[in-house]
Amino acid sequence: MTLPKTLIVHGLDGSPAPHWQHWWAATEAGALAVDLPAPACPDPLAWETELIGMILRHPDSILVGHSLGAVLIAQLLGSVPDLRVRAALLVAPAEVSLSGRISAFAPLPERRLPVPAVLVASRNDPWMRFGRARDLAKSWGSRFVDQGIAGHINAAAGYGPWPRGKELRNALAAETLAPDTHVPGFPGPEPKGQSTARPSLRDAAGLTYGSPSRHDRPRNDRSWARLA
Numbered sequence: 001m002t003l004p005k006t007l008i009v010h011g012l013d014g015s016p017a018p019h020w021q022h023w024w025a026a027t028e029a030g031a032l033a034v035d036l037p038a039p040a041c042p043d044p045l046a047w048e049t050e051l052i053g054m055i056l057r058h059p060d061s062i063l064v065g066h067s068l069g070a071v072l073i074a075q076l077l078g079s080v081p082d083l084r085v086r087a088a089l090l091v092a093p094a095e096v097s098l099s100g101r102i103s104a105f106a107p108l109p110e111r112r113l114p115v116p117a118v119l120v121a122s123r124n125d126p127w128m129r130f131g132r133a134r135d136l137a138k139s140w141g142s143r144f145v146d147q148g149i150a151g152h153i154n155a156a157a158g159y160g161p162w163p164r165g166k167e168l169r170n171a172l173a174a175e176t177l178a179p180d181t182h183v184p185g186f187p188g189p190e191p192k193g194q195s196t197a198r199p200s201l202r203d204a205a206g207l208t209y210g211s212p213s214r215h216d217r218p219r220n221d222r223s224w225a226r227l228a
Contacts, residue, residue, distance in 0.1 A: 003173055004086050005058045006031040009051060011067025011094060012102055014039040019155040020162035021066055028166075032058065036069075044105050047072055052083070059084035062169055067094045067127060067152065068102050070119075074109050074140055081114040087172040088117040091165065092153040093136065094127040110139040116176060117142035118168055122150035122157075 008021050008031055015021035015033075025033040034054050036047045051072060055061065063085055065073040070090035077085060096105040119142040121133035130146075137144040145168065151157030 003030060003177070005061040006169060007051075007054055007058060007061045007063050008033045009063060009065035009069035009073055010034070010036060010039065011065070011069045012039065012042060012099070015066060015154075017155075018160050019066075020153075020159045020165055021064070023161050024064075024166070031064075034069075036072075040101075042068060042102060042105070044072075044075075048076055051076055052080070055083050055085060060086045062086050062172055063088045064091070064165075064169060065089070065093075066091045066154065068096070068105065070094070071096060071102075071105055071108060074113060074136075075105070077113050077115060078109040078111045085115050086176050087115050088113065088142075089120070089165070089169050089172060090117060090140075090142065091120045092122060092125055092127065093119065093133065095129075095132065098127060108136065110136070112139070112141040116172055118145055118172060119143070120145040120147050120153065120165075120168065122147050122153050124149050125152050127152055 006024075006028070008015075008025050010019075010021055010033070014036075017023070017026075021033070025031050032054070034051055036042070036050050038046070055063075063073045065071075065088070070093040073088050073090060074093070077083065077088065093108075094102060096102045096108060117140060119133060119137040119140065121128070121130055121137075121144065123130045123146070125133070134144055136142075147153060150159070153159050153162075
């Protein structure tokens with residue numbers, strides 16, 4: 001079985017090089033950038049329509065959103081829960097009240113998301129207070145990853161290539177795919193004749209974390225936080 005596609009959802013003003021989202025789309029065959037219209041003057045309905053179209057064309061993908069893109073994903077999954085989305089990685093969501101250009105996206109959703117999700121937050125993000133991001137993760141039922149002092153986790157903050165982002169995406173893929181599917185950086189299937197129980201997953205540093213169900217997984221698992 002092949003890995004699901006990754007749909008990359010940018011925020012306000014897009015994610016031009018050397019932003020990690022641009023780098024990701026340029027270096028991974030299975031990653032597709034969603035072409036959201038008018039990134040400097042975003043319209044919620046137009047952006048939702050485009051993202052829905054991409055999801056329908058590429059069902060069971062993993063969504064990776066940054067800033068306003070993360071907000072868009074949370075809003076869409078909360079309002080249209082039957083969309084075929086496998087999981088979501090939500091990086092540095094933006095507080096939409098901070099700019100008139102994105103105020104049309106208010107209010108931020110606070111309902112539980114219908115898919116496994118990880119929210120990555122920075123302690124000095126100018127677009128959202130750290131505590132607010134942590135509260136949103138609880139509301140959305142997402143794992144919470146503390147990225148430390150990382151600004152808005154964008155090119156201006158030095159993110160550029162961000163391999164840990166891919167590790168977080170791969171971890172989401174590994175817990176939602178069939179046990180015999182190989183995910184880069186994670187154990188492959190066990191040899192025939194051995195137990196078919198899924199092994200614990202490890203990141204490149206050898207940190208172990210479980211693969212709980214979407215309903216029972218911990219909401220602030222420390223081993224996930226150590227991935228960042």
